[in-house]
């Protein structure tokens with residue numbers, strides 16, 4: 192079961208969801224640590240790792256968005272109220288936007304940096320810089336932009352996680368578990 | 383016609399004199415020279431993945447050159463570089479280079495080169511081999527030296543060579559930045 196149905200998520204959507212969740216949250220933690228660490232050498236190496244995973248994430252997100260546009264989305268259970276019916280897709284849309292904007296802003300800050308440090312995801316190949324003008328001001332702008340987009344992304348993740356937990360423990364429906372395995376979504380409605 | 387031939391002969395005579403300047407000059411050059419700050423520079427470049435390079439220079443260094451007039455092979459070069467004086471034109475990179483990521487200047491204030499042999503390779507050129515010590519690591523390195531000129535008590539050399547950073551615990555950032563540091567140095571020595 193690779194594809195989604197009207198009630199269940201397929202394996203492709205499930206794997207992409209959790210892989211991206213892991214990388215996105217891991218990247219946030221790595222980002223916070225790497226700029227606060229005392230050793231300049233470790234800091235430099237962690238930043239390169241952060242860039243590598245950021246590019247990986249960007250690639251995964253593009254695949255995910257393509258897959259999402261080409262498949263149907265499982266519907267929410269009937270009991271779900273009007274407000275959440277509107278809020279959920281809006282938060283999901285913002286989450287997708289953050290998944291694209293955060294790595295892009297990171298790529299931008301590296302591209303405009305006066306340090307002109309190349310990017311080489313996992314030491315495999317040279318990733319070109321984005322064609323943006325190099326300057327100290329542009330670098331400061333994108334550093335702050337990248338930080339705030341990352342914080343905003345994490346705020347959205349928190350909201351999203353709370354909503355999922357509410358479904359599971361409060362409403363006791365299948366909304367959370369159907370994102371864990373296709374079989375767990377069974378019995379939640381018409382197949 | 384006659385004038386032309388005369389001109390040619392004069393030219394040949396002149397070039398042969400210039401060509402053997404090193405040999406002729408050697409006895410004159412013999413002696414001890416202190417490397418002077420004026421007219422001397424130590425520049426380096428480290429290639430970057432995707433093209434371009436990181437350019438830098440050391441502002442503070444000192445050394446002596448002793449030329450043995452009888453046997454050039456017994457000449458000696460001693461050089462001390464103060465890595466704290468590194469400059470790349472970008473303060474954040476300089477701070478990184480001075481930190482324990484690269485030079486660790488807090489614990490290792492000097493980089494030294496002590497020649498162990500000098501081999502002539504041409505009229506005005508030689509290869510100097512020696513022990514380079516940085517951050518407590520010593521390794522044998524070779525540099526190509528070219529005599530550029532002499533006048534009065536002054537002597538000028540151009541020196542180039544490649545050093546592997548990994549030998550000195552300075553290989554941070556490879557392969558983003560090449561392991562090879564290409565040196566381009568200019569030394570003016572004053573007798574005394």
Ligand code: HEM
Nearest residue numbers: 215218219222223226242245246248293294297298338341
């Ligand atoms: C998965 C997406 C990403 C997330 C969640 C993320 C998150 C973060 C966070 C939280 C910080 C620390 C901000 C601070 O508190 O100072 C940070 C810094 C940084 N990020 Fe990202 N990032 C991502 C992708 C990228 C990408 C793709 C690149 C570059 C190709 C990148 C380059 C950087 C750099 C260079 C810094 C250090 C900025 C500085 O000098 O302060 N990031 N990131």
